[in-house]
Amino acid sequence: MLKVRDLAIRFAGRSASEAGTLAVDGIDLDLDRAQVLALIGESGSGKSATMLALAGLLPKSAKTTGSVLLDDRSILHLDEREKSTVRGRRIGMIFQDPGGSLNPVLTVGDQIDEVVRTHRRLDRRAARAETVSLLSRVGIGDPAARARAYPHQLSGGLKQRVAIAAALAAQPTVILADEPTTALDATVQAQILDLLVNLVQVEHVALLLVTHDLAVAAAVADRIAVMYAGKIVERRGPEQLVTDPGHPYSRALGQAALPFVAAGDGRHAALPELPGRMAEAGGTACAFAPRCPLAIDRCRAQVPPVVPFGDGEAACFRAGETAQ
Numbered sequence: 001m002l003k004v005r006d007l008a009i010r011f012a013g014r015s016a017s018e019a020g021t022l023a024v025d026g027i028d029l030d031l032d033r034a035q036v037l038a039l040i041g042e043s044g045s046g047k048s049a050t051m052l053a054l055a056g057l058l059p060k061s062a063k064t065t066g067s068v069l070l071d072d073r074s075i076l077h078l079d080e081r082e083k084s085t086v087r088g089r090r091i092g093m094i095f096q097d098p099g100g101s102l103n104p105v106l107t108v109g110d111q112i113d114e115v116v117r118t119h120r121r122l123d124r125r126a127a128r129a130e131t132v133s134l135l136s137r138v139g140i141g142d143p144a145a146r147a148r149a150y151p152h153q154l155s156g157g158l159k160q161r162v163a164i165a166a167a168l169a170a171q172p173t174v175i176l177a178d179e180p181t182t183a184l185d186a187t188v189q190a191q192i193l194d195l196l197v198n199l200v201q202v203e204h205v206a207l208l209l210v211t212h213d214l215a216v217a218a219a220v221a222d223r224i225a226v227m228y229a230g231k232i233v234e235r236r237g238p239e240q241l242v243t244d245p246g247h248p249y250s251r252a253l254g255q256a257a258l259p260f261v262a263a264g265d266g267r268h269a270a271l272p273e274l275p276g277r278m279a280e281a282g283g284t285a286c287a288f289a290p291r292c293p294l295a296i297d298r299c300r301a302q303v304p305p306v307v308p309f310g311d312g313e314a315a316c317f318r319a320g321e322t323a324q
């Protein structure tokens, strides 16, 4: 349903002579209804840039190439009007900071009413009834009363539930969630993840979930894509990715996350501290080679192609090998 091909995103440099930053370097993604695809990887690897591109929210300074098809319709380069209908209607987005997406001077009910009414011809009463139903579907108790609250009167977890309700209000087919639980307390994190996964089944939407955390991804995703320096370096089912990673970067992530994955409750695993910094995207070698225990001359001379591996694929000349 959502089909991304060779998507690249470059942020402009400060001057015309500056090349700018290549944030995403030609990625493919496929996502179907009622499916969860997790996007994990190093900070700065291009996860948020990818999400913003799909939502049509990149700043003007960013140039995108490649294609994004939603139900066979190209949505990457739309004019502003088409963009607001597609983005608002078909794609909902949830951010890390739930407060950020809510208007502090409106009650949460008024905000969701507004979304409901922009997308469906409903009068005030019918819109409010729909809002209350949405708040109830995202697990908010006493939804009619809560609809009259202002965002600051709600806890972080409740605010994120409201943000999810607002995203659902337009009846989207895809929900993009960029680290939706990172800013929340540990117990609330698990509840919000449960809610999202549940909604995927009940509302039959597709969820693209960005997380730093392999344990979280393994607990909830049907497929996991691992990003490093603007590329997807591995794409697998969660079980195989954890037990039999193809890419050494996935292996490093997996080792750090293993105890948490075993617990199976979506608890957070700290991102492993790999020595050195991530290489810039768009190089002529494997971007992971400088930090890779398995790197050989070839890795420093050529970009490894994506090859089939296990139940998915990996971009590594030594896929599946381990350091002795």
Ligand SMILES: Nc1ncnc2c1ncn2[C@@H]1O[C@H](COP(=O)(O)OP(=O)(O)OP(=O)(O)O)[C@@H](O)[C@H]1O
Pocket (backbone or CB within 6 Å): 011, 012, 021, 022, 023, 024, 041, 042, 043, 044, 045, 046, 047, 048, 049, 050, 059, 212
């Ligand atoms: N508005 C921007 N202008 C210029 N460069 C940007 C902008 N936003 C992101 N970048 C650059 O694009 C690259 C990818 O950033 P992105 O935010 O997508 O990473 P990320 O994977 O979401 O990281 P994190 O895990 O820290 O959220 C980085 O090099 C970043 O510095």
Ligand SMILES: [Mg+2]
Pocket (backbone or CB within 6 Å): 047, 048, 049, 178
């Ligand atoms: Mg990000």
